[in-house]
Amino acid sequence: MEYIKDKIEKIVSEYVKREFGKEYPVRFLNPPKISMGDLTLSSAFEIGKRERKNPKEIAEKLKALLNEIDEIEKIDIAGPGYINLFLNKEKYFNNIKNVIDYKKSGKKTGKTIVEHTNINPNKAAHIGHMRNAVLGDTLVRMLKFTGEEVEVQNYIDDTGVQVADVVYGALYIDNKSIDDLRKIEKIDYYLWDLYVRVYENDSEESKNRRREVHHKIEKGKSPEREYAEFISLAVLKRHLETVERLGIYYDVLPRESDIIALKFWDSAFELMKKSGVIYFQDEGENRGCWVMKVFEDGEEREKVIVKSNGAITYVGKDISYHLWKFGLLKKDFYYKKFDKRHYITTSKSEEAEEGISFGSGKRVFNVIDQRQSYLQNIVKKAISKMGYEEAAENLTHFSYEVVALSKKSAEEMGFKVEEGKSFVEVSGRKGVGVKADDLIDELERRALSEVRKRHPEFSSEKSESIARMISSSALRYYMLKYTLNSLIVFDFDEALKFEGETGPYLQYSNVRMKSLFRKFEEETGIKVEDEIKPPYFFESFESDKLESLWEAIVIASRFDSELDASIKNLEPSRLAKFAFLLCQKLNYIYNNFPVIKEKDREKRKITLFTLHFLYKQLNKTLDILGIEKPEAM
RNA sequence: GCGCCCGUAGCUCAACAGGAUAGAGCAUUGGAUUUCUAAUCCAAAUGUUGGGGGUUCGAGUCCCUCCGGGCGCGCCA
Numbered sequence: 001m002e003y004i005k006d007k008i009e010k011i012v013s014e015y016v017k018r019e020f021g022k023e024y025p026v027r028f029l030n031p032p033k034i035s036m037g038d039l040t041l042s043s044a045f046e047i048g049k050r051e052r053k054n055p056k057e058i059a060e061k062l063k064a065l066l067n068e069i070d071e072i073e074k075i076d077i078a079g080p081g082y083i084n085l086f087l088n089k090e091k092y093f094n095n096i097k098n099v100i101d102y103k104k105s106g107k108k109t110g111k112t113i114v115e116h117t118n119i120n121p122n123k124a125a126h127i128g129h130m131r132n133a134v135l136g137d138t139l140v141r142m143l144k145f146t147g148e149e150v151e152v153q154n155y156i157d158d159t160g161v162q163v164a165d166v167v168y169g170a171l172y173i174d175n176k177s178i179d180d181l182r183k184i185e186k187i188d189y190y191l192w193d194l195y196v197r198v199y200e201n202d203s204e205e206s207k208n209r210r211r212e213v214h215h216k217i218e219k220g221k222s223p224e225r226e227y228a229e230f231i232s233l234a235v236l237k238r239h240l241e242t243v244e245r246l247g248i249y250y251d252v253l254p255r256e257s258d259i260i261a262l263k264f265w266d267s268a269f270e271l272m273k274k275s276g277v278i279y280f281q282d283e284g285e286n287r288g289c290w291v292m293k294v295f296e297d298g299e300e301r302e303k304v305i306v307k308s309n310g311a312i313t314y315v316g317k318d319i320s321y322h323l324w325k326f327g328l329l330k331k332d333f334y335y336k337k338f339d340k341r342h343y344i345t346t347s348k349s350e351e352a353e354e355g356i357s358f359g360s361g362k363r364v365f366n367v368i369d370q371r372q373s374y375l376q377n378i379v380k381k382a383i384s385k386m387g388y389e390e391a392a393e394n395l396t397h398f399s400y401e402v403v404a405l406s407k408k409s410a411e412e413m414g415f416k417v418e419e420g421k422s423f424v425e426v427s428g429r430k431g432v433g434v435k436a437d438d439l440i441d442e443l444e445r446r447a448l449s450e451v452r453k454r455h456p457e458f459s460s461e462k463s464e465s466i467a468r469m470i471s472s473s474a475l476r477y478y479m480l481k482y483t484l485n486s487l488i489v490f491d492f493d494e495a496l497k498f499e500g501e502t503g504p505y506l507q508y509s510n511v512r513m514k515s516l517f518r519k520f521e522e523e524t525g526i527k528v529e530d531e532i533k534p535p536y537f538f539e540s541f542e543s544d545k546l547e548s549l550w551e552a553i554v555i556a557s558r559f560d561s562e563l564d565a566s567i568k569n570l571e572p573s574r575l576a577k578f579a580f581l582l583c584q585k586l587n588y589i590y591n592n593f594p595v596i597k598e599k600d601r602e603k604r605k606i607t608l609f610t611l612h613f614l615y616k617q618l619n620k621t622l623d624i625l626g627i628e629k630p631e632a633m
Numbered sequence: 634g635c636g637c638c639c640g641u642a643g644c645u646c647a648a649c650a651g652g653a654u655a656g657a658g659c660a661u662u663g664g665a666u667u668u669c670u671a672a673u674c675c676a677a678a679u680g681u682u683g684g685g686g687g688u689u690c691g692a693g694u695c696c697c698u699c700c701g702g703g704c705g706c707g708c709c710a
Contacts, residue, residue: 025650027650029649029652029653030649031653032652032653032654032656033653033654036653040652040653042652045651045652045690045691048690054690055690078653079652079653079690079691080652080653080690080691081690082652082653120710157710159710160709160710161709161710162710214710256710285708286708288708289708291708299635301706303707304707304708305708306708307708308708309708311708313707313708313709313710314709314710317710369704370637370638370704370705371704371705372705373637373638373704373705374636374637374705374706375705401638401639401703401704402703402704404703422702425703450672454670454672470672481646481647481658482645482646483646483647485638485639486639486646487638487639487703487704489645491645493659494644494645494659497658497659497672498672499658499659499672499673500657500658500659500672501646501657501658501659502658502672504672505658505672505673507672508670508672508673509672509673511670511672512669512670512673515669515670516669516670519669520669523669561649562649565649566649568650569649569650571649573647574647574649577647577657580657580658581657584657584674587673587674588673588674588675590669590670590673590674591665591671591673591674591675592674592675594668594669595669596668596669597668597669632670633670633672
């Protein structure tokens with residue numbers, strides 16, 4: 001489809017240039033119904049509006065020009081000026097290889113850094129974190145598919161108050177030694193409860209002691225620091241195990257403690273002072289602080305970057321970290337292996353593995369929920385004001401709404417829901433939330449029971465492996481099907497579904513196709529790839545039947561533009577919906593068009609071809625969505 | 634107080650940058666397997682797109698206003 005669109009674009013652009021001496025973007029629409037056309041060109045409206053011409057007249061002119069394109073069979077002008085194009089089916093079918101393999105010449109951006117997940121290493125991951133990880137991972141897959149170089153970072157805030165609070169709990173509430181902690185199997189679960197207990201009986205005294213613990217952790221060498229290091233790494237390991245269940249990995253795990261130890265801030269501070277972005281305030285309420293001016297709605301405000309006690313604020317650390325991401329800081333971390341798949345930062349040069357380096361991206365995406373918009377914006381402004389306008393321009397906050405718990409689900413778990421509220425906010429401090437591992441366990445359990453029911457002959461190993469793929473896809477699709485600014489009100493009934501618009505439905509459709517092709521080859525002795533080679537003859541097909549196959553082909557041909565739009569609008573849900581649509585078409589054809597039993601070889605060939613084309617497009621889409629494809633279900 | 638986001642079918646959500654008759658899933662009712670996996674498919678029913686006004690060839694989408702909801706605005710991270 002992109003192949004034909006490019007041809008059309010060229011002709012329209014040339015026309016606009018010749019006639020008006022200008023350049024307008026050429027845009028296409030999908031007709032609401034395939035009977036109206038295979039593709040709609042909306043240029044008549046755009047040109048008409050800008051040149052104050054009647055859209056219909058422009059449409060007529062374009063129609064005459066576009067008639068020359070070989071692949072276009074008919075052009076209709078509809079309504080106020082839609083240019084509806086009908087493709088020549090025969091030519092399209094026979095040329096489908098070009099359609100699939102055609103690649104628009106895109107320009108490479110340079111290295112893109114995507115930061116996502118970023119779970120505080122002080123308790124178990126919950127479903128909200130999974131939304132972040134799945135969105136981030138899918139963004140990575142989308143970019144990689146288009147050939148971009150992508151580096152994936154998962155930032156570990158191992159010196160924050162959250163970690164300090166559980167260190168305090170382990171030390172002073174539970175009196176655990178590090179060895180005791182080491183013996184706990186799921187330390188993230190233990191800390192989930194401990195974290196709640198820390199806040200349950202909070203007092204002025206405990207508050208002070210927590211602050212003291214936090215201080216000691218930031219300062220360096222102390223027992224508290226050792227606890228913090230042990231806990232954050234142990235929990236990190238658990239988090240990585242959790243996201244691995246969804247097929248999610250990272251290139252590097254930058255640690256805040258290393259940012260502090262390597263004094264990233266000092267370099268950033270120098271740069272900020274030099275560019276005049278921050279200055280010392282010697283009066284008013286921010287007396288003794290280094291502050292940055294922020295303009296908000298015409299008003300000038302001060303944002304504290306260095307506190308009066310010399311400590312750096314969160315924004316300050318974030319600014320220095322982002323300067324590093326763009327390679328603008330004259331400093332770098334050292335890196336060592338954390339496990340088989342991940343590198344982690346270290347501040348000790350003697351631990352460093354040689355020849356390994358990260359950061360210095362051309363473009364950065366931060367996958368962080370919508371509540372952080374204000375701070376993300378300040379970081380962006382700071383970088384821009386320091387004179388790095390290009391970097392600021394290439395810094396994108398990939399923002400999304402959070403996950404809350406439905407009233408029903410919350411009550412099932414024994415949480416109180418405020419009167420009149422239909423959902424409850426997830427809160428680590430209160431322990432309100434669904435642990436990711438618990439949810440995945442439950443999904444796996446249900447999937448396994450379904451697989452066993454359907455395939456009692458499978459070995460338990462095989463069944464379990466399939467169940468794992470199903471549970472992973474169920475969760476991934478659940479997190480992806482909502483648009484970014486839709487608040488997900490998590491509901492067990494909805495999330496545990498395997499029917500309808502779900503990940504398992506997509507997998508099932510894929511499995512059906514695979515097994516159909518396999519059976520076809522077994523029974524006929526002909527390879528599918530050989531069978532579907534051109535030429536095609538449509539005469540034998542009833543026209544309405546052919547039309548529904550054609551519709552499926554047109555829809556499947558939109559893969560490239562759908563991926564493109566998903567990336568441009570930063571909206572992975574769009575691609576998820578597209579996968580679902582493909583599967584609906586696949587299943588419809590599957591149910592209504594016989595293949596192996598079809599006596600008419602031409603009909604069989606065209607049906608098989610259509611299914612195969614959809615299957616190929618679906619496979620690419622599933623890969624990008626991170627949905628695995630089981631052999632059987 | 635200021636700023637951002639949201640309000641669409643009984644429920645959960647779509648609607649591509651302002652485009653054509655606002656669509657899916659779930660739930661409900663009825664149907665499909667001598668035929669390629671029924672985690673499937675088909676059919677029926679469901680709407681004053683929160684209310685009102687404006688902009689234009691055209692508004693769920695943009696502007697104003699009102700109502701209802703969410704979030705953010707720290708010398709917390």
